[in-house]
Amino acid sequence: MRMIQAKAFADKKILLLDRQPKTSNDRTWCFWETKNGFFDEIVYKKWDMLSFFGDNFSSIMPIAPYQYKMIRGVDFYNYSFKEISHHNNIEVIVAEIGEWQREKSGATIFLNGQEYSLGNPVIFNSIYKPADNESGSIRLLQHFKGWVIESDKSVFEPQKATMMDFRMHQDYGTTFVYVLPFNERTALVEYTLFTKELLPANKYDEEIRNYVETFLDIGNYRIKEEEFGVIPMTNRKFSFGGEAWNIGTAGGQTKASSGYTFQFIQKQSQQIVDCLLKGKPLDTISQTPARFRFYDNTLLDILYHDTIPGKSIFTRLFKKNKPQQVLRFLDNESSFIGELKIISSLPTWPFLKAALRQL
Numbered sequence: 001m002r003m004i005q006a007k008a009f010a011d012k013k014i015l016l017l018d019r020q021p022k023t024s025n026d027r028t029w030c031f032w033e034t035k036n037g038f039f040d041e042i043v044y045k046k047w048d049m050l051s052f053f054g055d056n057f058s059s060i061m062p063i064a065p066y067q068y069k070m071i072r073g074v075d076f077y078n079y080s081f082k083e084i085s086h087h088n089n090i091e092v093i094v095a096e097i098g099e100w101q102r103e104k105s106g107a108t109i110f111l112n113g114q115e116y117s118l119g120n121p122v123i124f125n126s127i128y129k130p131a132d133n134e135s136g137s138i139r140l141l142q143h144f145k146g147w148v149i150e151s152d153k154s155v156f157e158p159q160k161a162t163m164m165d166f167r168m169h170q171d172y173g174t175t176f177v178y179v180l181p182f183n184e185r186t187a188l189v190e191y192t193l194f195t196k197e198l199l200p201a202n203k204y205d206e207e208i209r210n211y212v213e214t215f216l217d218i219g220n221y222r223i224k225e226e227e228f229g230v231i232p233m234t235n236r237k238f239s240f241g242g243e244a245w246n247i248g249t250a251g252g253q254t255k256a257s258s259g260y261t262f263q264f265i266q267k268q269s270q271q272i273v274d275c276l277l278k279g280k281p282l283d284t285i286s287q288t289p290a291r292f293r294f295y296d297n298t299l300l301d302i303l304y305h306d307t308i309p310g311k312s313i314f315t316r317l318f319k320k321n322k323p324q325q326v327l328r329f330l331d332n333e334s335s336f337i338g339e340l341k342i343i344s345s346l347p348t349w350p351f352l353k354a355a356l357r358q359l
C-alpha cells in the first residue's frame with residue numbers, strides 16, 4: 001500500500017503471494033498513535049481512555065495525545081485488495097510457497113509444488129519460522145481467545161477500553177483480559193496469556209465465560225464472533241537480509257515483551273519504501289535499537305522464569321508512571337531519561353539479575 005501511494009513503483013512488476021485469500025476477519029489489530037495514521041480510514045474504533053486493573057490498584061487513564069485504535073483484519077484486507085485491483089502492475093496469486101533459491105541473476109520458487117523462475121526480484125518474506133533451539137534463546141507464547149459479545153443491556157462505556165485486567169487467577173502464568181467496547185452493548189473481550197504452552201481449547205472459553213459473568217455484570221449476552229491467536233515472544237535475534245528481506249513478525253517486528261507488532265510493521269514498511277525511493281541499499285535501514293531489545297529481553301526473561309508475576313510488573317509500570325510514558329516506552333520511542341524513570345519503577349534486584357543473564 002505504501003509502494004502504491006509512492007507512485008514511483010508503477011512501472012515495476014509486483015507479485016503478491018499468499019496461501020490464503022485473506023477474506024475473513026482472522027484478527028483484529030490494536031495499537032496507539034498520536035496522529036492520523038496511514039490506515040486511519042479503516043480504523044473501526046478509537047478510544048481516548050484506557051483502564052487498568054492490577055494488584056490492589058486500578059486506574060482509568062486519559063491517554064491524550066494518544067488514541068488507542070482498532071482495525072479489523074477483514075477491513076484491512078478488503079481495503080488493500082480493492083486499492084491493489086486498480087493497479088495492473090500488481091498481480092496477486094493465492095498459492096502455497098515452498099522453497100525458494102536466489103542465484104546471482106535470478107530466483108526460483110516453488111508454488112503449490114511447482115517450480116517457477118523469476119527474473120531478478122527483490123523478495124520480501126513474511127513467513128515466520130520458529131528457530132531451532134538457539135543457545136540462550138527463550139520463547140513465550142502470547143495466546144488469546146476473543147469473543148465479540150452483544151448484551152441485552154447497555155453496559156459498556158464506548159469511550160473507554162480496558163487494556164489489561166489482571167483480576168483473573170494467575171494459575172497458568174501471566175493472564176489478563178482486555179475489553180474493547182464498540183458501543184454500549186457490544187464489545188470484544190479477549191482472554192490473554194503469556195506462557196510457555198497453549199491451554200486445552202475448552203479452557204479459553206471457560207475462562208472468558210468466567211470473566212464475563214464475574215466482572216462485567218451484563219446479563220444475557222450472545223457471542224457474535226470469535227478469534228484465536230498465538231504471537232511468539234522471543235529474545236531471538238532476527239535477521240533482516242539474506243535470501244530475502246524479512247519483514248513483519250518474520251523480520252523481528254514483534255516486540256518481545258508485549259507481542260505488539262502492528263505499528264512496528266508500519267514503521268518498517270515506511271522505512272523500506274523510503275529507502276527504495278532514495279535508491280539506497282536496504283541493509284542501511286536501522287534495526288531496533290539494541291537498548292530496546294535489551295529491555296525487552298530482560299522483561300521477557302523475568303516473565304519466562306516467573307521471577308516476579310507479570311501482574312505485579314505491569315501494575316508497577318502503570319501505578320508509578322504516566323500512561324503516555326508507558327505507551328511511548330512500549331513503542332520504543334522513549335528518551336533515555338524516560339527509560340531510566342520507567343526502569344527505576346521496577347524492582348531492582350530481579351531485573352538486574354535478569355539483565356545480567358541477557359547480557
Ligand SMILES: Cc1cc2nc3c(=O)[nH]c(=O)nc-3n(C[C@H](O)[C@H](O)[C@H](O)COP(=O)(O)OP(=O)(O)OC[C@H]3O[C@@H](n4cnc5c(N)ncnc54)[C@H](O)[C@@H]3O)c2cc1C
Nearest residue numbers: 018019020027028029030096097126229248249260261262
Ligand atoms: C489473532 C491475532 C491478533 C493480533 N492482534 C494484534 C494487535 O492487536 N496488535 C498488534 O500490534 N499485533 C497483533 N498481532 C500480531 C501481529 O500484528 C500480526 O500477527 C500481524 O498480522 C503480523 O503481520 P505479518 O505480516 O508479520 O504476518 P501475517 O499477517 O501472519 O502474514 C503472513 C502471511 O504469510 C502467509 N503464509 C505463511 N506461510 C505461507 C506459505 N508457506 N505460503 C504462502 N503464504 C504463506 C500467511 O497466510 C499470512 O497471510 C496479532 C496477531 C494475531 C494472530
